[in-house]
Amino acid sequence: MVYSIRRHPDRWRAGGVWAGLAVMAAVLFAAGLYLDAPADREAVVVQTVCRKILDNTTEGRQALVSSVWWPPLPVLLRLPLTGVLGADGTCLASRIVSAWFGAAVLVLLAGILQAWGLGRERFLMVFAVAAYPPFLSGCLNGSSAALTVFLALLTLYGLVQWLAGQTLRHLIYFGLGSAGLLLADFGGALWLLPVFLALALERLVRRTGRQEKEAVLILALLPPFYAAGLWFLMNWLVMGDALYFLQSLRGVAAGDDGGVCWSGPAGWCGGGAALPAAALALSAWKRDRAGLTLCVLTGGFVGVALALAFYGMIWDAAPVLLLCLFPAGILCIGYVAGKLFAFSRSGRVALSVIPLLVVLCAGVEAHFAGPRAGPEDGRDRDIWLPRIERHVLSRSEYPKVFVCGYDSFLLLGPDPGPIFAHALDFNFHQAKEDYYGHDLYVLVHAPEGRSAMDSVHWKYPNMYRLGHRSTLYDRTFGNWRLFEIIQAPRGQAGRGIPGNVLGEP
C-alpha cells in the first residue's frame, strides 16, 4: 500500500458524507418551507430566548438555564444562526438546525448500519425513518426532536460498540452524546440513568484492572457530569440558586394533555416497540451482551415514557422518547441482521421491509385519525395580546404587565414593548420596587403541559386558580389569566412620572 499525501480516499469519503448531509438538510429545510409546516411552539420560544441572549438581557440568561423543560443546548445551537438570520415568526434558524440534525440522524443511521455489515438495503431502513411521520414533522417544524434523536442514537451506538469492541472512539461518542442529551432533553436525560447503569455494570463484570475501570468511567461519565455541573453553576450565577432549574420537577398538576402523545401514534408506537422486542429475543438466543444491552435500552425509551406518564408529565417529553424508539428499534434490527446472524442479502432486504411496513401503518392510521388539532399558542399573540393591551390601557394610564413563564416568549416575542415584561422568575416584592408608580398586573398561563412547570406555579401554587394574597383577579383571556397586583396606597405625586411610561425603571 502506498501512502500518498496528495490523495486521501478517506477525505474524499468524508467529503461525500458531508456533502450528502448538506444536501439532505437542504432538502428537509426546503420541504418545510414549501409545505409551509407551522413552526413548533418550542421553535418560537427558543428563538425568542436566543434573541434575548443576543441582546444581552437578564431574561435571556435566565431563560437559557432556569428550567429542565427548556434545556440550554437547543438554544445554544440556534444562537449563531439567530444572530445572522434574526428571530422572526418563520423561525428560520430553528428550521435549519432541525433539518440539519434530521439529516444527521439519517447519515448516522446509515453509517452505523454499514459498520454493522449491512449493504444497500440499509437505505431502505434509513428511508423508513425519513418517511416516519413524527420524525419528518420534527425535522420540518424547527423543534429539537431531531437533535434529541441524534444524540440518543449516538449514545446508544457508542455504548454498544464499546461493549462489543472496547474501542476508545466509541467511548468518546458515548460520553459526548450523553452530555449533549443531558443538555437537550429532560426525557432523554432520564433515559441516561439506565444507560449509565449498563456501563457501570459492564465495568463491574469485565475483568480489567481497577485503574482501567476508573479511566473508562472518567472518560465516559465526565462529559455528562461536567455538563450537569455547569448547569448547576450557571443557575447559581444567574438565578442565585444552583438547584433552581430542578425546582420545576416538583409535582405540579400536568393538566389533561396526557393523552395527546398516545392517541395519534399508538400504531407506530406498537410497531416501533416490536422491533427491539424481536431483536431482544434473537440477542438472548445468541447470548450477545452488546445486542441485549442495545435492545433493553431501546425498550428503556418506553419505560421512561411510562414513568413520566405515571407522574403526569407525559405531555411533552414522551413524544420525543417514543420518537427515539423507532430509529433505535431499527438499530436493533440492523445489529441482529448484520452483526449477530450475518443474514443473506435477501434476508436483510426482507428485514428492511419491516420498518417500512410500520411506517405505512402509521401513515394509514394518521390518515383515518384525521388531522390533529394544531397548537393554540400561535393564536394567543394575534388574538389575545391586543385585547389584553386594550384592557389594561383602559384600566390604567401607566400599566405594567408581567407575563410569567416561557410562554411569555411565545406571547410577546423578543420585544415586549413598553407595557409588557417577560418574567421568568416573578417576584411580587421585586416587581413593586422596580416599577414603583405603575399599575402592575401579572398574566399567568394555565398550568398545562410544560407551562405547569414554570416557576410562577411552583413558587405560588394555585396562582392560576385562586390568585395570590397580593393580587386581585381581573379577567381571563383564553388560557391566560390577568391579576392586578395590590400595592400600598400612595399619594398623587407618586402616581407615575409623565414620560416614564415608555421607559424602564
Place this chain on the structure above:
Amino acid sequence: MIRDGRSGDRSMTPETDPLALSRLQPGLSARVPITGLQKVLFIAGSLVLLALAVGSPWEVARVFVLVSTLFYVVFTLYKLLLVRLSVARDAEIRIPDEELAALDERDLPVYSVLVPMYREPETVAELVRALSALDYPADRKDVQLLLEEDDRETREAVARIRLPEGFRVTLIPASFPRTKPKACNIGLANARGRYLVIYDAEDRPEPDQLKKAVAAFGRVGPEVICLQSRLNFYNPRQNLLTRWFTAEYSAWFDLALPGLSAMNAVIPLGGTSNHFLTARLKELMGWDAYNVTEDCDLGVRIYRAGYASRMLYTTTWEEACSSLHFWIRQRTRWLKGYIQTYLVHMRRPFRLLRELGVGNFLHFQVLIGGIVFSFLINPLYWFLAILWFLFRLEVLANLFPGPVFAAGALCLFAGNFVFAYLGAIGCFRRGYFDLVKYAVLSPVYWVLMSYSGWRAFFQFFAAPFHWEKTRHGLFHQTAS
C-alpha cells in the same frame, strides 16, 4: 574515531557550513530575530493601539475581546478536528511486523544517527546501550555523538567506554551560536547515511524504529522527506509535573500530530526522532543554527520547499522533566522558539502564503502563532473570569456584548473542558489509565505554561539566542 567539525572556514561549501542557512538565505534564519520592518510595524502598531486605547478604551478592549474570543472558538474546534482526524486510517504510517520481518538486511541502507550532547555525562552509558539495541545492522549504522569541544566531562565519559561498531564522536567547536542545531548541522555535513535521524541523549527509541522508517520511506511518495515518530516518557509517574507533561505529550504526539499528518498539514516537528532523507535535508541546508526550536522551524521549511512530513507509528521514550525549575526553562525555550519561527516566516507573509497554500498558511497561523498567543492571553481571561465570579463586576459586561458573551462562555466552559478531556483521551490511548484523572486536572498545568509563555515573550527581546538547557538524568538520579 574523532572528527573535528570546524565551522566558519572560508573554504566551506553550503553543505558543510553549519551556518549556511543564515548566510545564504538570511530571510529564513532567526539570526536577525526581528527585522527592521517588523520593528517599525510593531512599534507603529503599538503606538496606534495606545492612541486608540487612550481615546476610546472600551472600544479597543471590546475589539480585543472579540478577536481573542473568535480565536479561542477556532482553536477549540481545530483541536477537535485534529483529534477526529487522528483516528483516520492514514493518519500515521504503520508498518506491520510481518513487513519488518520480510526486510532483507543486506538491502538496508546506511542510517545516520545524530546525538547532540552537552554536559550530560550521566546519560552516556545508557544512551550507547539504547542505540546499540537498535535492530539495525551495525555496519549500516552511522552514529555520531556530537560533543562540544569544551565539554570535558561528557567527552571524558565517552572516552571511558568502548564505543561499539558504527559509533563515532564528532567534536563541535566552541563558537557562536552555541546551539543544538549548529551541532546537528555539523553532524549532517559528516553524515554518511541515506537516511538520518536525530535523537537526544536521554532517548530510548523502540528497537525497530530505524527499520520501520526505512520501510515507511519506501511506501511514501518522493515529496515526503521527513517522518516524525511519536514521543513519550519513560518516567510518567515520577511526580505530578511529569504526569501532566505525559498527558500533554500523549495528546500532542498521539492525537494532534497524527491529525495534522492526516490533513497533510505543516507538522511542527518534535526536537527528536525526526527521520530525514539526508540528501533532501542537505538541500534545505539543515537546521537554522539561530533558532531555539529549530525542529519546528524545519517542519515549516519542509513544506515551504514543497516537501512534506508524515507521522510514523513508533515511539521514542524520553525523560520527562521532573523539576519545575528546569521544566519552566525548557518550556520558555520552546515558546521563544515558536515566536522566533513565527516572526521569521511571517517576514514575507504573501510569499509564505504562496509557498504553503491557503490551508497550510492557516495551519501555520493557528499552530505556531496561535499557541503562543493563547498562552499569553489566557491569564487575562482567567483574571476576568475570577473577577466576575467573585465580585460580579457589571462593568465587565461592557466588554462582552451578547454574541461575544455567548462565544466567550462557550470557550470558558466547553473549550477548557475539551482541552482537558483531550489530555485524558491521550493518556487512555497510550494505556496510561492511571494518568487519566490527572489529565482532567491539567488546567492547573496551563498556568505554568502561561507563565513560561510570558517569560519566553520577554526573553525573546532580551536574549533571543539564549539556549536554556534542559537538565536530563534527574530520573535516574532519583531512581538510584
